[in-house]
Amino acid sequence: IAGITQAPTSQILAAGRRMTLRCTQDMRHNAMYWYRQDLGLGLRLIHYSNTAGTTGKGEVPDGYSVSRANTDDFPLTLASAVPSQTSVYFCASSGTAETEAFFGQGTRLTVV
C-alpha cells in the first residue's frame, strides 16, 4: 500500500442494507476524514478523526458512523442505507494541522 486506499471503488446497494466503506493509509497520519461529494455541493465533511481513538462529527453526520481503532484505518459505516446516500465518498488523511490532506481514489456508492 502506498498512500491512502479506499475499498470498494464502486458499489450498488439495496436500500436498508448495511455497508462499510474501508479506508487505509500508510503515511502514519494522525488526522483522517470522510467526505461525500455531490454535484454542486462540493466536498461535505461527514466525520473526522484527529488521532486514533477519537472521532468527531462533521457537517453531514446523520446516517453514518465511524471508528478509529488504530492510526491506519478509518472505516465509514452506513447502518441502513437510503437513496439520499447515493454519492461519491472520499477518505482523506493529513499529518498535522497545517499540512496537506491526501485523498483516496473515492468510492462511488449507489443506493437503490
Place this chain on the structure above:
Amino acid sequence: GENVEQHPSTLSVQEGDSAVIKCTYSDSASNYFPWYKQELGKRPQLIIDIRSNVGEKKDQRIAVTLNKTAKHFSLHITETQPEDSAVYFCAAKGNSGAGSYQLTFGKGTKLSVIP
C-alpha cells in the same frame, strides 16, 4: 463550525487569460488554506496552500493571496492553458481545540479554458 464560501461556481476564460477564484471563511482561528484541483473522475489534489503567517505565495503560474483581517483568500492562475480546465476547491483548516483538524471545503469552481 467553519463555513467556507467560494465564488464563482463556474468560470470560463480564453486560453492565455487569467482566472481568479475567491473564498471567504468564517472561523478566525483557521490558519491553513489549501487549494485543490479535481479533474473529472479523479480525486482532489493539492495545487497550492498558504498559512496564516503569510500574505501571498506563488508557484509558477499559480498564486494565492490571504487577507486574515477580512477572512478571505484567492487563487490566481495566469496564462491559463486548456489543461487547467477542472474543478477547483478552496478549503480552510482550523486550529482551535476539539475541531483543530476539521478541513472545510468551499463548493467548488468549474474552470473552463477555451482554446
